[in-house]
Amino acid sequence: MNIDRAYMNGAFIAGADAYPPRWEAKAAAFRQGLGKRAETGIAYGSGARQAYDLFRPEGTARGLMVFIHGGYWIRFDRSMWSHLAAGALARGWACAMPSYTLAPEARIREMGQEMVTMLAHAGAAVPGPLVVTGHSAGGHLAARMACADIAVAGLRRVVPISPLTDLEPLSQTAMxxxxxxxxxxxxxxxxxxxxxxxxxxxxxxxxxxxxxAFLWHARLLAEEWNCDWSVAPGLHHFDVIDALEDPDSELTEILLGGF
Incomplete structure (x- = not known):
């Protein structure tokens, strides 16, 4: 088995190179459209990447959803994903999107500690229940926030999307x-x-x-935690997150339903 090939998402997605610029453009347009309801660059620490953007709905927020970006802990930042807050905002939730220090400047455990600090900061700004999601490496960090050795005030639900749940295989890759x-x-x-x-x-x-590999990671965590897991038919690693834009999607309901 070629372990690096197992984690090469773009190589198996048609038009993969077009996704990052598309995300960036949609995110910028979304922030601009929100006007004063988009609060950008809120510092939660002294590091250059220790900041988050907070998007507020019309009226009083029902709670806070946090989306943690992916990129194998080595690339991307919060600015590319703002449009994924659309579904939550339409349902009356605020949404925060953090950046965090990337490898090799930070170790993965330090990224997790940054997210704990960020959640405390953002949670103080938006009263109500806290729901955390994230994609890929961000899915790992979202899941990490729900582990028994970490106490995040107000945290009610986590929905890791295509998460990396056991780090040992990653240690065998070029990354x-x-x-x-x-x-x-x-x-x-x-x-x-x-x-x-x-x-x-x-x-x-x-x-x-x-x-x-990602199907394995998802099922592994669901089995170990004895929790629900679901498969989005026909969707790949780059478009599985698109449903966050839709307030009525199955994914958004999984995140925010029942509150």
Missing amino acids: QAQLQLDAAEIASESPARLNLRTGVEAHIRVGGQERP
Whole structure:
């Protein structure tokens, strides 16, 4: 098995190169359209990337949804995903989107600690229930927030999307040169090796056309946590997140339904 090939999403998606500029353009247009309801660059720490954007709905927010971006912990930032807040805002929820320090400048455990700090900061700004989601590496960090060794005030539900749930396979890829994972960090930062915190709901989402490795990661975490998981038929790693734009989508309902 070629372990690097197992995590090459773009190589198996038609027109993959067109997705990042499309995301960037949609995100910029979305922020502009919100006007004063888009609060950008809110610092939650002193680091250059320790900031988040907060998008508010019309009227008082029902709660806060947080979306953590992916990119294998080594690329991207919050600015490319703003449009994915549309579904939550339409349902009366605020949405926060953070950046975090990337590898190799930060280790994965340090990224997790940054997210704990960010959630406390954003949670203080928006009263009500807190729901955390994230995609790919961001799905890993979202899942990490629900582990039993971390207490995030107000956290009610996590919905990791196409998450990386056991870090050991990643340590065998070329990305290891930047991630620098060791046995201790693999054990302490792999959600599938940790318990789900009591009182936090979890649902794992993955696209039906994803690479087999991502289907494995999703099912592994669902089995270890004994929680729901679902497959979005026909969707791949780059379009499985699009449903966040739709307030009536199955994914948005999984995230925010019942509150």
